[in-house]
Amino acid sequence: MEKNRVFPEIEEYLTTLRRSCAGIPVQECEEFVNEIRSHLMERVEGSDATTESVTAILEAMGRPQQLAAQLKTGHVWKKASASFSPNLLLRGMFRLALTGIIGFVAFLAAVAGYGCGIASLLTVALKPFFPSHIGLWLSSGRTLTLGFADGGLENAVTYGISLRSPGLFVLGTLGPDGPVRDFAGPWIYLIALGAAAVFLVVTTLFSQRIIARWGMRRGRVPRRATMNPRYVG
Amino acid sequence: MVLKTKGEHEGRTGSVAEPWEGQLRKGSLEMGILATLWKERLYGLEILRKLNSGSGLVMLEGTIYLILNRLKAAGLVEAEWVESGSGHPRKYYRLTPAGEDRLMRMVKFWSEFTAKLDQLIAPVHQGRMENSNGKKSSVSGD
Numbered sequence A: 001m002e003k004n005r006v007f008p009e010i011e012e013y014l015t016t017l018r019r020s021c022a023g024i025p026v027q028e029c030e031e032f033v034n035e036i037r038s039h040l041m042e043r044v045e046g047s048d049a050t051t052e053s054v055t056a057i058l059e060a061m062g063r064p065q066q067l068a069a070q071l072k073t074g075h076v077w078k079k080a081s082a083s084f085s086p087n088l089l090l091r092g093m094f095r096l097a098l099t100g101i102i103g104f105v106a107f108l109a110a111v112a113g114y115g116c117g118i119a120s121l122l123t124v125a126l127k128p129f130f131p132s133h134i135g136l137w138l139s140s141g142r143t144l145t146l147g148f149a150d151g152g153l154e155n156a157v158t159y160g161i162s163l164r165s166p167g168l169f170v171l172g173t174l175g176p177d178g179p180v181r182d183f184a185g186p187w188i189y190l191i192a193l194g195a196a197a198v199f200l201v202v203t204t205l206f207s208q209r210i211i212a213r214w215g216m217r218r219g220r221v222p223r224r225a226t227m228n229p230r231y232v233g
Numbered sequence B: 001m002v003l004k005t006k007g008e009h010e011g012r013t014g015s016v017a018e019p020w021e022g023q024l025r026k027g028s029l030e031m032g033i034l035a036t037l038w039k040e041r042l043y044g045l046e047i048l049r050k051l052n053s054g055s056g057l058v059m060l061e062g063t064i065y066l067i068l069n070r071l072k073a074a075g076l077v078e079a080e081w082v083e084s085g086s087g088h089p090r091k092y093y094r095l096t097p098a099g100e101d102r103l104m105r106m107v108k109f110w111s112e113f114t115a116k117l118d119q120l121i122a123p124v125h126q127g128r129m130e131n132s133n134g135k136k137s138s139v140s141g142d
Helices: A008-020 A026-045 A051-061 A064-080 A086-097 A101-126 A185-217 B019-036 B044-054 B061-073 B097-141
Strands: A134-139 A143-149 A158-164 A168-172 A180-182 B077-082 B090-095
Touching: A008 A026, A008 A051, A008 A064, A026 A051, A026 A064, A026 B044, A026 B061, A026 B090, A051 B061, A064 A086, A064 A185, A064 B061, A086 A101, A086 A185, A101 A143, A101 A158, A101 A168, A101 A185, A134 A185, A143 A185, B019 B044, B019 B061, B019 B097, B044 B061, B044 B090, B061 B077, B090 B097
Parallel strands: none
Antiparallel strands: A134 A143, A134 A180, A143 A158, A158 A168, B077 B090
16 A cells, blocks of 8 residues: 555544544644554555445544543543542533443532532521521421521521431422521521531542542443444454 | 454354443453553554454454553553654553552452352353253254
């Protein structure tokens, strides 16, 4: 085969791969594209270089969009496993959620954890503006809520982080549960800040650990990406 | 290069690879890749050929570069570009000391695991042999 021959199908494949890599560092993307190019060219040199064989070689490599998506996932996991950014960690956990049931449950736990952290911070921020509606509320039906209570105290609906005996926990509301009273008074600031710190720190450490263990180390790759029943090289 | 048809891949059972089979192969892929690099440095296509000739680990070829990328990020392999006579450079991989250590631990676990599993499935093998012998003798009896 003529050396340095250009194959339009391969160039198109590599262009799509490069374009789909948007979002990861250019150097990392280029290195990956160059490696794929080297592989494809060596494959083509070992074939009769017809349109059919080039198409088969590209098919055996996998769809460029799919490869790029997995490269991006690896990049997000690598950054997230050492990051304290909730945004990055949630993106990493979302990608993990797509790999299976354990990842999905872990993602929901992270969303709930950060949600509780934000609700606690909102409690602190809103207390000066709505002093009679923000607090740590205990209802006659034994529901404890950190957050907002609407309407009269006789039959208020509370919104926030709610616990109800025995063991019911929601981020939102459990509906009206009889008269409520403010359980914390001025201590609400300290309690809410403490709760926010605990939720945010625990969720961050949990997300980092899960991504490092289930993402980075185990290298979760969708099954369809590893098995190719048509090709054995 | 060999292109296998769907029928050729179907194998002993006459069915396309089942989910558990895919999971088993996928689970052993990282160890397989590290094992190919035990004695020598190799580039991606060589690793792929060695995997498929030595273990029958069939895979979508691009996946191997994703896994190598991850192993490199984890410090288990290191890579360098080398010019080749064919006109395009190749990226060669070799194990790092951490990669050798990980591979040895994986191999130890694998050996112990398969030895125990072999004991567990020995009666199944025996049952298959007896069934097979029974069929042969019934055929010869006819």
